[in-house]
Each structure stands twice: as C-alpha cells, then as structure tokens.
Amino acid sequence: MWNWSGSDLKLRLTLRVAAVSTLCFAAISGYFLIDSDRSVRARIAAVADVAAKTLELQQSKIQWLNNTRSEFPDLDSVAASVMTPGLCLAFRSNSGEISQRFCGGAQTDKAAPPLAFAALYRRLFDPGREAVRPVVSRGNAIGEAVAWIDPAVPTAEAWHDAGRLMAVFMIALPLLCALVYAALARALRPTRLIRDGLERIAAGDLTARLPPFDLAELSAIGDVFNHLAERLAAALSDRNALTQKLILVQDDERRHLARELHDEFGQSLAAIRALAASARLTAAQDCPPLLAECDGIARTATDMMEALRGALFRLRPPDIDELGLAASLEGLIAGWNGRSRGQPRFEIAISGSFERIPASTGANLYRIVQEALTNAAKHAGATRVMLRLEMRETAPSGGDGEIALAIDDDGRPGDLPVKTGMGLLGMRERVAALGGRLSFEAGQSNGSSLRVIVPVAVSPDATPVERAA
Template sequence: MWNRERFDLKVRLALRVAAISAACFAAISAYFLITADRAAHTRNDGIAAIVAKTLELQQGKVLWTASPRSDFPNLDPVSAYVMTPGLCLAFRGTSGEMLQRFCSGAPVTDDSPPQIFTAFYHGLFDPGREAARPVILRGTKLGEAVVSVDPAVQTAEAWHEAGRLMLALAIALPLLCVLVYAALARALRPTRMIRAGLEQIAAGDLTARLPPFDLAELSAVRDIFNHLAESLDTALAERAELTRKLIALQDEERRHLARELHDEFGQSLAAIRALASSARQTAAQECPSLLGECDGIARTATGMMETLRGALFRLRPPDVEELGLVASLEGLVAGWNGRGRGETRFSIRFDGTFETLPATISANLYRIVQEALTNAAKHAGATRVNLELTMHDDEITLAIDDDGRSTDPVAKSGMGLLGMRERVAALRGRLSFEVGPSGGSALRVVIPLAAAGPQALEHAA
C-alpha cells in the first residue's frame, strides 16, 4: 500500500491532472452520447413526418382520381430516399395493427460493442424507440407513420463514435501525464537545492546559502532561508563567544579557589599536623595516655591533606599547554586507574599528532574528558571505560565508551553533560550521547580545528 506522506509531489500532481483529464473526457463522452441520441430521435421524427406527409398525399391522390384500385399505403417511394442501415418504416392502422412494414438490414461488422457498453447504453438511453406521426386526411385519422432504428445498429454507432474518444483518451492521457511530470520535475528542481541547504544547516554548516531562483515563490523561500542562516550563524557565533568568556571566567575562578585552598587550608593542615607531632613528643614524656589522640589528629590532618590535594588537582589541572594534551590525558587516566584500586579500568588511545594543537582546544578537551570520566566512574558505576582521541584532516574526534548504568539520570542529563555541551558549543563542535539498550553509554565529540581560528589551523597543519 502506498504511503501518502511519501508520495512524490510530481507523481501526485500528475495523477491529479490525469484524474481531472479523465473526468473531462468522460463528461465530453457523455455529452456526445446524449447529443447523438437526441440527434437520432430528431432524425427519426423528421423521417416520420415525411412518411406521414407522403401517405397523406397518396390517399389524397386516390380520392381525387376516384381510382377503384388503391395501393395505399405504399412505403416504397419514400424508402428509396430515407432508408439507412437498420431503419424501419411502418404504417400502423387505427386498430393498432401494422398494415405495412419495411426495414433495411443491419450492416455485418466484426467490431461489435462490448456487452458492458451495450448494457450501459441501454440503461441510459432507449435505442430503438419509435417515432410516430399521425396520417390525417380531411380531419380523419387514417393511422400512424412509424419510424424506428434497430437498437443494435444505434448502439454500434454510439460505440464507434465513443471508441474514437476512448482511443484519443488512451493516447492523450499517458502523454499528458508524462508532459506534466516533466514540467513539474523541471519546475521543482530547485527544491533539491533547498533540501540540500537544509541538510547542511542540520549538519551544522551555517555557511550554506541558496542561489537565486526563477520562480517568485522559490525566490521568497530563498531570501528567508539565507536570512535565517545568516541570523543563526551570527547568533551561534555570539553564543560561542559568550560561552568562551564564561568558561574562561569559570577556569579563572577555579584557579583562584585552588590558590586560596592551597594557601589557607594547606598551610593550616600542615600546621595542625606539625602541632600534632609536637604534642605527641610532649605526651610521650609527660602523658603517654594522650599518644592515641595525637596520632588520630595527625591521621585526620593527613587524610584532609590528601582530599585537598585531589580537589586542587581537579580545580587546577596540570598545565596542558606546557605538558601537552597527550601527556595530560595519560596522567589523568593513570590517576583514575590508581585511585580505582582495580574497581574501574580506564584505557586511552591516540591517533594523530597533537603536539601543535591550539591551547584553547587542548584545555577544553581535557576538561571534557575529565568530566566524562567522573560521570562514568562515580555516577554511572562503570567498570571499564575506553577513550579514543583521533585527529584527521580538519577535525578532532573524541569517543568515550563505558559499561555503566544506562538509567542513571546524572549520567544522562546531569550538569556534567550540560557543561560538556557548553564547551563543545563554544568550539563550534558537535556532541552526541547515546545509551545502550542493555547498559553502557557512548559519548562522541567532534571539534573542527577551525574553531580556534586561522592561526590555529596554520599551526596544526
């Protein structure tokens, strides 16, 4: 069964034109058949009038000559002039009996009409209907002149004429459909360009523009499309710039917070541990019962320093610009493998040259990987995470696959994923996150090198 929504516009319009044309042909054929039937009855009425007048003259002649021999009615003189194939002439007396009847034979032909047409024609019309005219002489009705046509002959004539129309329809209708389809295909050819432009916009290529069109309607669509593309490109550029500033401000806040924590809490914890060590020495000499409390204070201070060191590492990561993206990510993965104690295994693979990668892209990629690993390990409970970073031609692709819980709302749409989307959007890239039906998730990030500007492309080339 055809799907109406997927019907080609050209095919649909061509079929509609064909249907309308067929309806017009049917109306013309019906009009022709009706006109032909009326013409046949009018002709029969005229012949009946001629026959009646001829018979009246014959009877008048008989009375005028007072001839005892009368050949009334005699249809032979008039039949020589009016007879056609299938025509019947008759004279019916006042008592209703046929006093004389003369019929010409129907022509023998192999082109007989189909039964369905015969039934249709007999249902709509009344072929063979008699045309009668009274024969009157001196005010006295002598009888009727009756004219009729063989129904088979009249039906065959109608089929012969209708057949020509059907033949014309059979030839003209397919030709008309082909011409309409070709004309529509030519007129709608610019819609392919419009579709290609929309696909480019959907793929993130906001440089797509449509050329001028000949049709006024399509030219209006083209103007709106180009204006929309320009507006969207400008809006995304402004949004990306704003996102870059917000991310830069966020990173600066993180660095400031890291300095504050290091300077204040780090020194305070170091002082607490030193005081605990001093108090332990004093307790060992004067009050041995306090040694346990001193050791507990020292252990607590050491644990807090370890926690602070981890927080400082997350707030202020290694200098990616100095160490390079590859070394920074390898260190990040090694740190997660070290802290996991065998519970979560991380692996990373590189394909490409990343030494000359622009600092903007490197820093954001590091943050994206950092957030993705945190989501996979802490929120999704993944036991295996595979990372792959590739750089080909003019774009970088990051693929992260894990076997974590697919129903975790944080892993799906938490603030971590939102932050990653903002970073990717700031680099004019694309991000996709898919959840497997039986668990696990796949994160894909594609970033064009053009996001860092022409200079970055020159260095990365």
C-alpha cells in the same frame, strides 16, 4: 488502500492529472453518446414527418381525383429515399393495425457490444423508442406515420464509437502522464538543492545557501532559507561568544575557589596536623590514653588533605600552556590510575603534535576529558576506559586540521553524563564554543562512546609524535 504519506510529489500530481483526464474522457464520451442519440432521434423524427406529409398528399390526391382504386398508404417512395440500416417505417391506422411496413437490414460489419454495455445503453437512452406523426385528412386523423430504429443498431454504433475513443484515450493517457511527470521532475529539480541545504543546516553547516530559482514559489523559499541560515549563523556566533565568556568566568571562579581553599582550608588542615602532632608528644609524656585520639585526629586531617588535593586538582588543572595538552592528559590518566589501588584501568593513546594549539582549545579539551573520565569512573562504574587523542591534517600543506578525541568505556548503560556534574550539556557547550562536533552513544548491553571533533589551525613546523600509555 493507497498510502499517500510517503509517496513522491511528482507521482501524486501525475496520478491526479490522470484521474482528471479520465473524468474528462468520461464526460466527453457521455457528451458524444448523448449527441449521437439526439441526432438519431432527430433523424427518425424527420423521417416520420416526411412520411406523414407524403401520406397526407397521397390522401389528398385520392380525394381530389376520386380514385378509389389508388393504393393507400404507399411508403415506397419515402422508404427508397430515407431508408438506412436498422430504420423501420410504417403506417398505423386508428385501430392500431399496421397497414404497411419497411425495415432496413442491420449492419453486419460491426461487432456486437457486450451485454452489460447494451443493457446500460438501452436503459439510459431507450434507442427503440418510436417517432409518431399523425396523418390528417380533411381535419380528421386517419392514422399515424411511425418511424423507429432497431435498438441493436445504435447500440452497436455507440459501442464502436466508444471503442475508438477508448483506444485514443489508452494511447494519449500514458503519453500525457509521461509528459506531466517529466515536466514536474524538471520543475521540482530545485527541491533537491533545498533538501541538501536543509541537511547541511541540520548537520551544523550554517554556511549553506540556496541559489536563486526560476519558479517564484521556490525562489521565495530560497530567500527565506538563506535569511534563516544567516540568522542562525549570527545567533550561533553570539551564543559561542557568550559561552566562551561564561567558560572563562567559570574557570576564573574555579581558580579563585581553588586558591581560597588552598590558602585557608589547606593551612587550617596543616595547623590541625601540627597541633595533633604536638598533642601526641604531650600525651606520650603526660597522658598515654590520649595517643589514640591524637593519632585519629592526625589521620583525619591527612585524609582531608588528600581529598583537598583531589578537589584542587579538579578545580585547577595543571598549566596547559607550560606542560601542553598531551602531557596534561597523561598526568590526568596517571592520577586516575594512581587512585585505582594498583589496578590500572585507564589507557591513553596520543597521535600527532599539540604544541601549537590555542590555549583555550587545550583547556576546553582537558575539561571535557576530565568530566568524561569522572562520569565513567564514578557514575558508570567502568572498569576499563580508553582515551584516544589524534591530530589530523585536513590540508596537505598544513594550516587547517582537526583534533579527534575518543573516549570508550565499559560502564553501566543508561548512566548518561547529562545526569551528573557538568554533564553532556556542558561538554556540548565547550565543543560548540570551539566550533566542533560532539556525539555520545550508550550501548544496549554495556559501555558508552564519546566522540569529539574540533577544528584547529595546525602549524606546519609542528613535529608529529605518537605515544601511548
């Protein structure tokens, strides 16, 4: 059974044209066969009429001359003028006896039709049916003039005519299909532009526009496409602006929270440590059994101070404007390795200069790396994490460039960052606000890969550097 779901539109329309053409050919062939049978029957009926009139004149002449020796019936004159191949002419008396009969021989130059066609044709048209006309003399019927044709003759003629029509059809149909397919291919050529435009839109290129088309239907589609692209571009621009504002508010809130924790909670922990030290001095003199409790309070306060430092570091990253993106990321990697208890599992490779990138770009990239490392280390249980940061120039003269960020780890599969913290959604929002692209792939066995491409204006006097840690 033909599967139409994935077939080409041009092929489908061409096949439909071929099917309609076949039906039209069948209808035309049927019309010709019916018309041919009607013509044959009309000719036989005319022959029977002529024969009946001739016999009536002969009978009248015999009666008028009272010539009983004249031959009756005499169909020689009629047969000589109307006889054709396969035609039979006879006079049948009232008793049913055939008094005279003439038959023309069948043509031998035409091939015999197939038995199936002959049986079908005879069932549909009954070509051997007789045409009967009464012969009347003095108001009484004295017999019948009968004309018929051998069924093999019209059957062979019908097969011959059908064969010629079939030959014409077999030549015309492929030519018609080829012309229709070519015309459809030319008319539907703009659909490639529409598909390319849709693919560009799906890839995030909202600058894609369609040119005007000659066909009114395709031109309407192009207008709707262009309007939709403009609306999407405007909506994306508004969304990016809103995202940037939300990110700024979020970062300000984080800085404010970090400052409050440092000023209030940090000072409280420092006071607890000082009180624990003072209490230890007093306990050493007056109550030695309390030394263990004082030391425990001091250790707890110290652990809380370390946890607070980690939280402050995540809430308020180093000043990227002063240190730069590369140095800030190297410090982030060093901090993670420092917390790995002597087993470094984080690596970083930096290529290119990041001194002149906008502050917002550097801050967002830092946050993305920070979130990705947290997900890989704490939630995916990765033992090795590789960070690559590269500045690429897309124009030989400088100006336009892009930052490529790649993070690969060997963590557990299925632990997508979308389930933890800011997650993949937050990363996508930051990348979208920068006008970039993000992709995340989790391996079937283990590990995952994060790829980020962010466009950026590259200063021509920036000095490229390469370093790895």
